[in-house]
Amino acid sequence: MPPMIEFWRVSKRFEGRCALDELSLSVARGTTLALVGPSGSGKTTTLKLINRLVAPDTGAVLFQGQDLRQLDPVALRRRIGYVVQDAALFPHLTAGENVAVVPRLLGWPPARLRARVEELFAWVDLPATEFASRYPAELSGGQSQRVALARALAADPDVVLMDEPFSALDTINRRRLEGQFLAIKRQLWKTIVLVTHNLGEAFRLADQVAVLAEGRLQQLGTPEEVREDPGNALVGDLLRSLPGFET
Amino acid sequence: MRQGRWRCAGPVGRAGVARAGVARAGVTLAAGVALAGVALAAGLALAAAGGGPGTLPAATPASPRPRLVVGAKRFTESAVLAEVMAQLVERHLGVEVERRFNLAGTDICFGALVNGAIDLYVEYSGTALRSLLGDQRRLAAAPALAAVRAGLERRFGVALLAPFGFDNSYALAMRRDRAFELGITQLSDLGRHRLRFGFSHEFVGRADGLAGLRQRYALQVAQLVELDHDLAYRALDEAAIDVLDAYGTDAKLSGERLLVLADDLGFFPPYEGVPLVRREALRRFPGLESTLALIAGRIDTDTMRRLNAEVEGLGRTPANVATRLLLRLGLTDVTMGRDVRPRGLLGLLLARRGITLRLAGQHLLLTGLATLLACLIGVPLGLVAARRARVASLALGVVGVLQTVPSLALLAFMLPLFGIGTRPAIVALLIYGLLPIVRNTIAGLRAVEPRLLEVGRGLGMTPAQLLRRVELPLAVPVILAGIRTAAVISVGTATLAAFIGAGGLGEPIVSGLSMNDFRLVLSGALPAALLALVLDGALWALERLATPRGLRLAAARSRR
Numbered sequence: 001m002p003p004m005i006e007f008w009r010v011s012k013r014f015e016g017r018c019a020l021d022e023l024s025l026s027v028a029r030g031t032t033l034a035l036v037g038p039s040g041s042g043k044t045t046t047l048k049l050i051n052r053l054v055a056p057d058t059g060a061v062l063f064q065g066q067d068l069r070q071l072d073p074v075a076l077r078r079r080i081g082y083v084v085q086d087a088a089l090f091p092h093l094t095a096g097e098n099v100a101v102v103p104r105l106l107g108w109p110p111a112r113l114r115a116r117v118e119e120l121f122a123w124v125d126l127p128a129t130e131f132a133s134r135y136p137a138e139l140s141g142g143q144s145q146r147v148a149l150a151r152a153l154a155a156d157p158d159v160v161l162m163d164e165p166f167s168a169l170d171t172i173n174r175r176r177l178e179g180q181f182l183a184i185k186r187q188l189w190k191t192i193v194l195v196t197h198n199l200g201e202a203f204r205l206a207d208q209v210a211v212l213a214e215g216r217l218q219q220l221g222t223p224e225e226v227r228e229d230p231g232n233a234l235v236g237d238l239l240r241s242l243p244g245f246e247t
Numbered sequence: 248m249r250q251g252r253w254r255c256a257g258p259v260g261r262a263g264v265a266r267a268g269v270a271r272a273g274v275t276l277a278a279g280v281a282l283a284g285v286a287l288a289a290g291l292a293l294a295a296a297g298g299g300p301g302t303l304p305a306a307t308p309a310s311p312r313p314r315l316v317v318g319a320k321r322f323t324e325s326a327v328l329a330e331v332m333a334q335l336v337e338r339h340l341g342v343e344v345e346r347r348f349n350l351a352g353t354d355i356c357f358g359a360l361v362n363g364a365i366d367l368y369v370e371y372s373g374t375a376l377r378s379l380l381g382d383q384r385r386l387a388a389a390p391a392l393a394a395v396r397a398g399l400e401r402r403f404g405v406a407l408l409a410p411f412g413f414d415n416s417y418a419l420a421m422r423r424d425r426a427f428e429l430g431i432t433q434l435s436d437l438g439r440h441r442l443r444f445g446f447s448h449e450f451v452g453r454a455d456g457l458a459g460l461r462q463r464y465a466l467q468v469a470q471l472v473e474l475d476h477d478l479a480y481r482a483l484d485e486a487a488i489d490v491l492d493a494y495g496t497d498a499k500l501s502g503e504r505l506l507v508l509a510d511d512l513g514f515f516p517p518y519e520g521v522p523l524v525r526r527e528a529l530r531r532f533p534g535l536e537s538t539l540a541l542i543a544g545r546i547d548t549d550t551m552r553r554l555n556a557e558v559e560g561l562g563r564t565p566a567n568v569a570t571r572l573l574l575r576l577g578l579t580d581v582t583m584g585r586d587v588r589p590r591g592l593l594g595l596l597l598a599r600r601g602i603t604l605r606l607a608g609q610h611l612l613l614t615g616l617a618t619l620l621a622c623l624i625g626v627p628l629g630l631v632a633a634r635r636a637r638v639a640s641l642a643l644g645v646v647g648v649l650q651t652v653p654s655l656a657l658l659a660f661m662l663p664l665f666g667i668g669t670r671p672a673i674v675a676l677l678i679y680g681l682l683p684i685v686r687n688t689i690a691g692l693r694a695v696e697p698r699l700l701e702v703g704r705g706l707g708m709t710p711a712q713l714l715r716r717v718e719l720p721l722a723v724p725v726i727l728a729g730i731r732t733a734a735v736i737s738v739g740t741a742t743l744a745a746f747i748g749a750g751g752l753g754e755p756i757v758s759g760l761s762m763n764d765f766r767l768v769l770s771g772a773l774p775a776a777l778l779a780l781v782l783d784g785a786l787w788a789l790e791r792l793a794t795p796r797g798l799r800l801a802a803a804r805s806r807r
Contacts, residue, residue: 051705078707088702092720092795101716102706135797137804151706161705 002065004029004159004191005050010059012045012215019045021215022059027208029158032185032192034206036199036242041212043195047161050193051080064158078102081152081160081190086168087144089136095147096121096132102155120150124180142173146180153184162194166201174201181205199242203227211235314343315532318365318667320356321349321746322476322761323558323565324496324520324551328369328411330569331546332522332539338579339538347667348565349757351655351746352449353378355662357523359748361403364666366528371415371518375399375407377455388414388517399523406529408522408536409543413551415496416515417450419460423506425489433509437490438465445472445479445488455516456492463514477760494518496548498555499763520551541578559762592766596773599755603774610751610778613744614737617673621680621733626726628681629688630714639689643682650682654743661747672741672749679740680733687729691722724794731786738779742771752778 003026012020020042027033035043048054049061052073061068063076089098099117108116121128124146136144145165152160166174182205185192196202202209203223211218211226218238219231230236315336319329326348333344347365350356353374359365372391376382380398392410399405419434426432429440444466450456451473460466472488479491480499493500493507495518500507522539529535546554550572557568573579596603632639652660657678661671695718703713745753752775759767791799 048705053701053705074707074709076707077705080705080707082702082705084698084702084705088696088698090699090703090717090797091801092797094797101708105707105712135800137797137800 001029002062003027004064005193006062006065007046007049008060008062010049010056010061012042012049012054012057014045018215020049020056023212023215023217024059025210025217025220027191027193029191030189031207032194032205033208033210034194034196034202035210035212036196036202037212037218038238038241039197040214042215043197043212044163046212047163047193047195050159050161051077051082078106078155079157079159081154081157083145083148083152083160083162083165085164086141087136087148089139089144089147089151091136093135094132095126095134095136095139095143096128098136098147099132099150099154101151106155116154120154123153123184124150126150142169142177145169145173145177149177149180149184153188153190157190159191159193162192164195164197167196167198178204197242199239211238213238313531314345315367315528315535316345316347316365318350318356318359318368318748319346319348320353320368321351321757323498323555324415324494325369326565326758326761327554327558327568328520328522328546329367330565331542331572332367332369334566334569334573335538335541335578336532336535338573339541340532340534342532342535347748349745349754349761350667350748351658355659355667355747358662359667360405360523360525362663362666363525363527364668364748367522367524369411369520370523372410372521373416373455373516373518375521375523376516377453379403383454385516388519391517392519392521395521400526404526406524406526406536408524408539411520411522411542411546411551412544413496413546413548414517414519415494415548415551416510416518417456418493418495418497418500418510418515419490419508420483420493420500420505421490421508422483422486423504425486426506426508431508432506433511434460434464434514435511437508438467441467441469442489443470443472443487444468445474445482445491447476447479447492448473450492460514463512475760477763480763496551496555498552498559501552501556520546542576545576546572559764562764592769595766595770599770603752603755603770606750606752606754606771607774607778609749610738610741610753610775613669613672613676613741613749613751614734614782617676617737617741618680618730618734620673621677621684621737622730624677625681625684625729625733626688629685629726630692632685633689633692642685643689646681646685649678654679654740655746658743658747667747667749669744669749671747672744672751676737676741676744680737683729683732683736684726685729687732688722688726691725691729692718694725695721720795721798724790724798727786727790727793731783731790734786735779735783738775738782742775 005027007023007025010020010023011018023042023046035046037043045054049056050063052068063071068076089095090101093101096117099120100113103113103116117132118128121132126143126146131139131143131147139147145168149165152162166177169177178201184190194202194205206223208220209223209226210220211231213234218235219226221231226235226239230239317329317333319325329346329348333346336342337344347359350359353370356365356368357370357379360368370379372388372395375395376386376391376398380395380402382394382398384394386394392407396407399407419437421431431437431440446457451471461468472482474482476491476493476497479488482488483491483505499505524535554568554572557563557571558565570579628642632642649657654675657675658671661675665671665674699717699721700713703717708716741751742753742756744751745757752771755767755771756775759765759769759771
């Protein structure tokens with residue numbers, strides 16, 4: 001079985017500035033990869049290459065062994081959940097409607113839709129009866145982020161992309177969401193790519209950690225490998241400079 | 248529409264996933280575009296409720312019976328003579344007559360005649376010779392008529408019938424006290440003083456008007472103000488100007504306060520009142536020419552001035568004055584009812600409530616239809632423009648330029664394309680409605696957070712789904728605000744539609760201005776203002792209703 005996601009020497013420039021330089025890596029099915037690095041290191045670009053919000057200049061991104069360019073981007077994205085920083089819920093839709101967005105696009109029948117929404121609210125530990133009919137303006141930051149997580153999982157995607165999903169939250173909410181994240185990960189066997197600049201978070205949540213700096217992959221390994229043995233001096237310095245290293 | 252409102256206000260399902268949620272996007276847009284339809288429906292209802300034949304012209308829908316369409320320029324004399332002709336035709340020929348009065352100026356009136364929007368109106372020989380035929384020769388009365396008859400026939404297929412019998416040449420007038428003070432009695436005395444002149448636009452623009460006069464009499468102009476005749480009389484009254492131009496048959500010249508200066512060098516050419524008819528109408532209505540000949544030569548300059556004074560001084564309607572004249576001349580046997588306008592403003596408003604209601608209906612119909620069409624063009628244009636910067640700048644540029652065209656000029660441009668009446672008025676109003684709608688559609692879409700668009704795309708929405716489910720619902724309040732602006736502007740601008748015979752509340756405003764009757768002006772202006780306020784309020788309510796609840800909550804939260 002091919003890896004879920006592969007990057008083959010992918011480069012990307014934005015207005016002349018190099019965002020990614022010959023990035024190669026792969027993510028095995030059912031594992032979580034954390035992309036860490038300072039801002040501007042290419043983490044978010046890497047993430048958006050996977051759901052084709054960004055197209056590579058050179059190289060190729062493969063999804064289950066198939067070049068992304070051969071796949072219909074809309075169909076692809078419906079198989080990939082997407083969570084961004086501070087939730088980005090649609091403000092004109094209720095929490096329930098936000099969660100139901102992708103199943104609706106897929107044309108699920110109403111009964112299945114309703115059952116699914118209740119199931120998802122249970123997973124993220126929000127009572128559907130109380131929260132599904134609320135609008136984003138009536139939710140706290142932590143509640144919004146949990147709804148966003150439910151929205152990403154709604155259509156049972158193979159892959160979930162998360163871009164700094166917990167960084168706007170306070171410590172208590174963050175720990176709570178991390179707990180839910182781990183529970184879901186164990187139950188659902190999703191392939192997850194997580195962008196974070198918090199090392200502690202990366203070490204707690206990921207199976208593999210990829211350290212990026214200046215558009216280049218500096219090190220790829222398990223949390224233990226990266227923590228115990230930084231691949232080069234740059235990674236060592238980097239790790240010490242990022243929050244959460246001491247944990 | 249009813250369904251749309253119900254959906255917008257309707258409850259969201261228990262778990263918040265009821266269909267109404269995402270369907271709302273499309274429904275709110277539908278509500279937005281349909282709101283002009285509300286005005287439209289209300290206009291239709293009012294127009295129907297007002298019903299009945301009024302004394303004022305109406306832009307009524309075409310009927311299968313052949314009708315003679317009589318036009319008139321927007322001043323008393325033109326309206327009185329048009330009424331005289333219309334009533335003669337109705338009584339003696341049994342033909343149904345449609346009245347299209349208050350047309351703005353010679354160009355619009357003659358244009359309407361040539362393209363068949365009207366069949367008949369009263370022109371002046373001097374105007375026809377110079378303005379219509381471009382013949383600058385100075386001709387005496389009989390040769391002038393002959394030249395006009397031949398020229399109009401050959402070049403436009405328009406027939407000139409026998410003249411009424413009066414000469415309404417230009418005349419200059421001053422206040423009697425001022426003329427006495429300066430010792431002026433005739434035009435050649437004017438050159439000795441530097442004076443303030445208040446001339447009509449038409450007079451200033453014509454070769455046989457100011458330009459020729461200035462040369463002939465060596466005028467010294469201290470100040471030249473261009474203004475309407477009606478306003479010029481007021482300005483003269485308040486001594487804001489010294490001299491005005493007038494028509495020889497102006498009712499206002501008969502008063503004691505004014506002195507008509509003698510044209511001692513014979514500058515002003517003859518302006519005999521003559522009916523102009525389309526050849527085609529003479530064929531369609533045999534007997535039309537002989538019927539109109541009944542009145543030929545029977546209205547001399549004195550009579551005409553008196554007829555004008557009956558309208559402007561006594562407050563009679565042109566229709567009533569025309570009937571009285573025909574009675575005096577033994578050309579009709581219809582018995583007269585009382586038709587003098589009540590004196591007070593309140594009395595007038597009460598007496599006219601039926602007419603006002605009907606005009607308000609027409610007004611709403613005009614603005615509603617124009618706004619609806621502006622939505623159908625403007626919103627899609629805005630949608631395209633919001634995505635393409637070049638389309639946006641082009642669209643906003645063109646629409647912006649159109650917005651700056653003065654309304655009367657725009658109405659005049661419409662003439663060769665759409666004739667006169669309701670159609671060109673709606674087109675003109677729709678053009679004015681475009682800018683706020685296009686601009687707000689673009690602004691509304693551009694104001695949608697890019698983050699939300701990216702998440703929408705990332706979740707697998709196609710561009711069309713993104714538009715329908717995310718962009719439009721979020722932009723709807725702003726788009727609706729644009730539509731509201733367009734509708735309210737349209738109510739104001741639509742008063743000008745009366746200039747091209749489209750009816751509406753502009754009718755009494757235009758008539759009142761031409762008859763110097765400010766109560767009549769107010770009887771149109773007050774309901775129009777009220778209509779604008781009511782429409783604004785109604786659309787504001789609709790705007791709130793169509794704003795997704797989540798957005799209202801978010802706005803309330805950000806205010807806290």
